Amino acid sequence: MFNVKVKSDVIKGIIDVTSPLVNEAKFNITPKGISLKAVDPAHVAMVELTIKNTAFEEYKSTDMELGIDLDKLSGIMRLANSGEMVSLEYDEKSNRLIVKIGNLVRRMGLIDTAGMPDSKVPNLDLPAKAVITASELSKGVRASEAVSDHLALSVDKDAFELFAEGDTDTVNLKLPKDLLVELNASGKFKSLFSIDYFTNMIKPVKAEEPITISLGNDNPIRVDFDFAGKKGHVTYLLAPRIESE
């Protein structure tokens, strides 16, 4: 059984976070909430999302899985206004998800989850951490797109730094400790990442909200942020690009 009522924005938030990496996703559902883990086809990035049942107006569910075409669900959510309540119910007999928006009833076919493996989230020991406002980070990343396809992120005990270098042009965003929400690094740590992937990871976060960056040396980056009024949480992992010297 899966039968919930929720503001359309919460579902839109889940889609925004997941759809940059995969077109289809397996949602793991329990009485306490929903989670998913997904890896992009190139195996460069991974997303782990959890959302508590308290993010929903009404929530009734047993343990189950739902395989969902995210493009299709996104199209359905566009029929709902911002703030509008939608209901989602799994119909076992027809194996459909029944989405109700006002008087509209939309029955949606599901994807067989048998072929969808549970991605395992690697246990990473990332020694440095910086918490940054989304708008600051996003300006640095947008500037970097014009000069390169990859950027370097580094953290030391005094500052977080973003750096991108093209043939003639460079971008540098240095945020000293007092401009950060939090900074925690014992030494200097630096890794290179694809700008495309990183852009998509921070795009869902609203301008004034904090993003937590965890970093090592030539190691993956971990990006963490909350959504749905802090009742949902997202963790992205992104593999580093190794600097050729």
Next chain:
Amino acid sequence: MFNVKVKSDVIKGIIDVTSPLVNEAKFNITPKGISLKAVDPAHVAMVELTIKNTAFEEYKSTDMELGIDLDKLSGIMRLANSGEMVSLEYDEKSNRLIVKIGNLVRRMGLIDTAGMPDSKVPNLDLPAKAVITASELSKGVRASEAVSDHLALSVDKDAFELFAEGDTDTVNLKLPKDLLVELNASGKFKSLFSIDYFTNMIKPVKAEEPITISLGNDNPIRVDFDFAGKKGHVTYLLAPRIESE
């Protein structure tokens, strides 16, 4: 003689209603107002539009016809702001329509109406009628576009219903009597229609305004609504698609 002054929005309204079906239209003009009848090139849909002289700020005309390129007139109307007064005058000597917007004078070539037949509106006996708010109908039609290229409309004594079915997905919008402006049906009546055509027919109606749907069994649909502050009226007819079983 044809010499009128009118808010640009009224002319824009006429174009919005007519241009989804035809690129060129013959306007029949009398001292009492303007009307047109037009059939789309595929002979699937028909529009009949009438607008009273009282929708105009000033209106002077004898009986005449004007053949108008709707794209061209639409481009001219984009030069006028919403609510801005425009004047339209037929210049017999040059066979041009003179459009004045502020200090701008735009002389527009006309189309020879000799080759444009008067479409005859068939007399249909459509036994069921439902009056529906545009926004409700429009949400159902938008949802249907994602699952099929045609939809079924039905009316019985209790409700109006819209239904579309794809390979795995369905859309259902059921509006019981108390959610309708009006409902009038002695039995159950149902017909299938092309979503593309139907979308265009209801698009010109503002969200909160009523649309009258007249329906039979596997018969054309008639869609009626007012525009220009109820001084204009539009009737669309749309041929049914016959269900292959």
Next chain:
Amino acid sequence: MFNVKVKSDVIKGIIDVTSPLVNEAKFNITPKGISLKAVDPAHVAMVELTIKNTAFEEYKSTDMELGIDLDKLSGIMRLANSGEMVSLEYDEKSNRLIVKIGNLVRRMGLIDTAGMPDSKVPNLDLPAKAVITASELSKGVRASEAVSDHLALSVDKDAFELFAEGDTDTVNLKLPKDLLVELNASGKFKSLFSIDYFTNMIKPVKAEEPITISLGNDNPIRVDFDFAGKKGHVTYLLAPRIESE
């Protein structure tokens, strides 16, 4: 040395005025301000722009030249909000322009100005002058685009007139003296111009601001307007199209 602080809108204004004609420009910089002269590749139009040091919040400079890729600078300015302060500094050692927006530092490669000649502005004796509100002019030009690729501008002692003629359609915008900011013509003067070029020349001017048109017979037109709170000034010259009769 070149080291200034300025609202992003002033730099955006310079780009808007210059980029329709050239992709790269040589800025001539003195302690008193900045100027540039540029001719489009087809040698049909020319722009001369000057902006005083008082348009800047801070301004320190010696005599120098900067060769700038306008597309690249435009992309950088899009990172700044309207009204946001940006700083620009020439770094002699690396031959880069260092643009700072908030905490972001963007080092931009420059273009070698050796190959960029100083355009000479021809001395024209244009006997007629009309000062017109941008919005009026712009409406006439937009209307003309639909009927032709060139338009005629004329001035006599009573009015300014714009005229465009297609196969069946015409546009006429006549502004009598009392609708103009200023009118000064001893006789009648008229020249033909390319609509494409003329559109781009008046586009940067805000709706309610005045544009000065100087005109002769089958002679270039001169278009003058201020920007950056009247601390900057733009002069365009546009070659006439000769009427074939």
